[in-house]
Amino acid sequence: NAGVTQTPKFQVLKTGQSMTLQCAQDMNHNSMYWYRQDPGMGLRLIYYSASEGTTDKGEVPNGYNVSRLNKREFSLRLESAAPSQTSVYFCASSESSGRSPYEQYFGPGTRLTVT
């Protein structure tokens, strides 16, 4: 099993450009998440999807959109990139049920720089 995969690994954008970060998991997990990680700020949740067909905002959703394409895939889109979105982005997945919490499994991350 590949676990959680993300593409691309690195990306440089100019202010105003758009891009989509891709994430896929092969663990048959219902829930998927997008985080950003900045120095001194820890992991902050951008959006999550508790199950296929549903998405919800996390702590820092402004400037982002998501799509839960199917059970395996969860993409994050920056419509008009800003320098404040320079960060490392992690996708994660987990089981989910009334018996949560469950540990989350993380992808390798995407390092995004917006100039």
Add this chain to the structure above:
Amino acid sequence: EDKVVQSPLSLVVHEGDTVTLNCSYEVTNFRSLLWYKQEKKAPTFLFMLTSSGIEKKSGRLSSILDKKELFSILNITATQTGDSAVYLCAVPKRWSGNQFYFGTGTSLTVIP
């Protein structure tokens, strides 16, 4: 306001030393606390501590949960250079599916 605070922010030790990392929390309706290790890339899961399991051990790593004083510690004995990483703790948010509050992490550097 719910929060998870880790200390120290960073730590530098020599191989063979024992280290103790701290995670304190104030979270409504606490259920469990998780520890992750983050090397250059993705965080990887270490332990989950719950009301029914307040101590966990795996090799040189061990963790305890003090529900009265609202903290957890992660101990690493006989440290090795491969232990160098950022260690994160996380506490689930109540009534939020499987969302977590993450601490900012402790950066551990083990010098040969």
